Amino acid sequence: MMELFALALGAVLVNNVVLSKFLGICPFLGVSKSSKNAIGMGLAVIFVIFGASLITYALYYLVLEPLGIEYMQLITFILVIATFVQFIEMFIKKYSASLYKALGIYLPLITTNCVVLFVAQDNITQGYNLAETIVNSIAVPAGFMLVLYLFSCLRERLDSADTPKAFKGNPIALVTAGLMALAFSAFAGIV
Amino acid sequence: MWQNFKNGFIKENPVFGLYLGMCSSLAISTSLNNAIGMGACVTLVLIASNVIVSAIRKITPDEIRIPVYIVVIASLVTIVEMVVHAFMPDLYTSLGVFLGLIVVNCIILGRAEAFASKNGVVSSAIDGLGMGLGYTFALLLISVVREFLTTAGLSFVNPFDPTQVIFSFTIEALEPYTISLFSASVGAFLTFACFAALFAVLRERSNKKEAK
Numbered sequence A: 001m002m003e004l005f006a007l008a009l010g011a012v013l014v015n016n017v018v019l020s021k022f023l024g025i026c027p028f029l030g031v032s033k034s035s036k037n038a039i040g041m042g043l044a045v046i047f048v049i050f051g052a053s054l055i056t057y058a059l060y061y062l063v064l065e066p067l068g069i070e071y072m073q074l075i076t077f078i079l080v081i082a083t084f085v086q087f088i089e090m091f092i093k094k095y096s097a098s099l100y101k102a103l104g105i106y107l108p109l110i111t112t113n114c115v116v117l118f119v120a121q122d123n124i125t126q127g128y129n130l131a132e133t134i135v136n137s138i139a140v141p142a143g144f145m146l147v148l149y150l151f152s153c154l155r156e157r158l159d160s161a162d163t164p165k166a167f168k169g170n171p172i173a174l175v176t177a178g179l180m181a182l183a184f185s186a187f188a189g190i191v
Numbered sequence B: 001m002w003q004n005f006k007n008g009f010i011k012e013n014p015v016f017g018l019y020l021g022m023c024s025s026l027a028i029s030t031s032l033n034n035a036i037g038m039g040a041c042v043t044l045v046l047i048a049s050n051v052i053v054s055a056i057r058k059i060t061p062d063e064i065r066i067p068v069y070i071v072v073i074a075s076l077v078t079i080v081e082m083v084v085h086a087f088m089p090d091l092y093t094s095l096g097v098f099l100g101l102i103v104v105n106c107i108i109l110g111r112a113e114a115f116a117s118k119n120g121v122v123s124s125a126i127d128g129l130g131m132g133l134g135y136t137f138a139l140l141l142i143s144v145v146r147e148f149l150t151t152a153g154l155s156f157v158n159p160f161d162p163t164q165v166i167f168s169f170t171i172e173a174l175e176p177y178t179i180s181l182f183s184a185s186v187g188a189f190l191t192f193a194c195f196a197a198l199f200a201v202l203r204e205r206s207n208k209k210e211a212k
Helices: A002-014 A025-030 A035-067 A070-095 A097-103 A114-125 A130-158 A170-189 B002-007 B022-027 B032-055 B062-087 B089-095 B097-104 B106-116 B121-151 B172-177 B185-211
Strands: B153-157 B165-170
Touching: A002 A130, A002 A170, A025 A130, A025 A170, A025 B022, A035 A070, A035 A114, A035 A130, A070 A097, A070 A114, A070 B062, A070 B097, A114 A130, A114 B097, A130 A170, A170 B185, B022 B097, B022 B121, B022 B185, B032 B062, B032 B089, B032 B097, B032 B106, B032 B121, B032 B153, B062 B089, B062 B097, B062 B106, B089 B097, B097 B106, B106 B121, B121 B153, B121 B185
Parallel strands: none
Antiparallel strands: B153 B165
């Protein structure tokens, strides 16, 4: 139990997927303009990564490994992720109109979010068992959501700040992200 | 055609101009070797995927074009990953997970959708080469700054044979003043932000010139 907790804490704070592994930078810059959107995107990402990781985990150990075709991993995983996102979009659209309104626009963006493919592959390369896979695939996107939310709060203030003309928009956002990474590097010793 | 090729460098540089492929360019730009290796892999995949997508553009049904592109790209990346694993083990370890993640590099899918699906095979290949070199150019800029600031020197070794050093130098007078922060993620973000601002200025200047 303690190991699982350490794994989760490590994934959220120490090896944060955005600030120390540099994954999911595109949505990090694109969807962080308001904190409301940040929460919506974060929840959608947690949901998709959790589902996609479980499916790819089962697929790898039940199909690819027994057949000895592990080299097909990349192709099958990305197809599963793309199909899964599409499926969820259709499902939510049919059964919950309000949820679709809230998450709808973010879902198609998630296919190209590298965090999804990274977590699916990471579960396999690290040799995680089922419990560790479940914890990892909730904690990593939770870290993403945390940073996305914090960053969106900073960015709302940044809009009204007086920045040099050349740095307006994305460059100053990246400087801010760098300073956040510096703050997060202080977590390095806790696990 | 030449204009297409040239655009990839400054005006429409995929990394600093369009903010595509940022994850990999931030993560692996710690050394010159990684930058050149990653740049070469992405360029190869980009040219090949542009050629294939353009060659099959007339028989690809419009509704399922994105999954088709993804399968083409994933197959090419698997091939490149295997080749690098077999012949350049050092590069394979230092690029790590980012080699497989070329699949979700937005530059490749972006070019397939925006250019190769509408243009002929030859011009798609040239577009792929231009965009790939633009990406490599961006990686080189970031990695030169970061490697120099962390080690006070630059070095490049043969990726096929790590014992063979192609060039390497250090400025000893600067060695006590190296900033190790620049090898960490903070340095990546700061270097990237400064280059992005520089490119924004360059772009604005060239737009003004054209307006005149």
